[in-house]
Amino acid sequence: MQEQNSKIKNQIRSSLKRGKLVHAYAFTGGTAQERTEIGMWLCRTLFCEAEEKPCGECLACRKFLHGNHEDFILVKKPQDRESIVKDQILELTDRLMLKPFGSRYAVLIEDAHLMNAAAQNKLLKTLEEPASEAVIVLLSDHREALLPTVLSRCVCFSLTQETSAFREEAAAGKLVGLIMSGAEFYKKKAVLEDIIRDKDDPRARAEDLLNALEARLMALLKEESTGNGETSAEAVSRLSGAVKAVLEARKYIRQLHSVAYTLKQLCLRV
Ligand SMILES: [Zn+2]
Numbered sequence: 001m002q003e004q005n006s007k008i009k010n011q012i013r014s015s016l017k018r019g020k021l022v023h024a025y026a027f028t029g030g031t032a033q034e035r036t037e038i039g040m041w042l043c044r045t046l047f048c049e050a051e052e053k054p055c056g057e058c059l060a061c062r063k064f065l066h067g068n069h070e071d072f073i074l075v076k077k078p079q080d081r082e083s084i085v086k087d088q089i090l091e092l093t094d095r096l097m098l099k100p101f102g103s104r105y106a107v108l109i110e111d112a113h114l115m116n117a118a119a120q121n122k123l124l125k126t127l128e129e130p131a132s133e134a135v136i137v138l139l140s141d142h143r144e145a146l147l148p149t150v151l152s153r154c155v156c157f158s159l160t161q162e163t164s165a166f167r168e169e170a171a172a173g174k175l176v177g178l179i180m181s182g183a184e185f186y187k188k189k190a191v192l193e194d195i196i197r198d199k200d201d202p203r204a205r206a207e208d209l210l211n212a213l214e215a216r217l218m219a220l221l222k223e224e225s226t227g228n229g230e231t232s233a234e235a236v237s238r239l240s241g242a243v244k245a246v247l248e249a250r251k252y253i254r255q256l257h258s259v260a261y262t263l264k265q266l267c268l269r270v
Helices: 002-017 030-049 059-065 084-098 117-128 160-180 185-196 200-226 228-255 259-269
Strands: 026-027 072-077 104-109 136-138 156-158
Touching: 002 030, 002 104, 026 030, 026 072, 030 059, 030 104, 030 136, 072 084, 084 117, 117 136, 160 185, 160 200, 160 228, 185 200, 185 259, 200 228, 200 259
Parallel strands: 026 136, 026 156, 072 104, 104 136
Antiparallel strands: none
């Protein structure tokens, strides 16, 4: 996931170096943490005064890192509401009419898919006639919940496919190694900790992991069964046991049992 994100960062960095200023960016997919990280990185890069951005040391970077950069505007769903409402976008557009303190504003809209239709339409007007001194960054895990007209005004980056597929594949590979070597419970659990703690979409990630696990175990099982007879009997029984446990875990995940509980049970059984 880091690799994919740093590729995106390099791409943005070099387009900024070429003086290409885009008025709106959208980052979709990935985890909430990944989206926030890259969104904040971009805003800081836009403010940074150094040659190599973001430097982390110039006045702008320091202000940003301390959470008091005058031209940084964060828009998010109020705690007591279900969505980002039109009034919030109106407030934003009013503010953008004023001159920024420095050279430009950077606006970060978290969970942009929570903007209701009225809010998105209002934002669209701003995107269509961008204030030259503002860059708007949208973060969302539901690309389809954003109006196509809004997306079409943004340079879009998807953090999803490459990232999560890689991540769960890698975890499955590690876990199979541990299963085959008869490793302790806590070692296996450690590999799955990242999914267990995921606040965003642990269920989808667990399912991806289980699919990857099943594929790897089945491939090994096939290899062992067609291999050298008696010597592999133990491995075969271990592998078939693991496949059974994986299938069961997937059933539980689909039946909406707790992801953490299901994955821990899996670690105990394999
Ligand atoms: Zn800086």
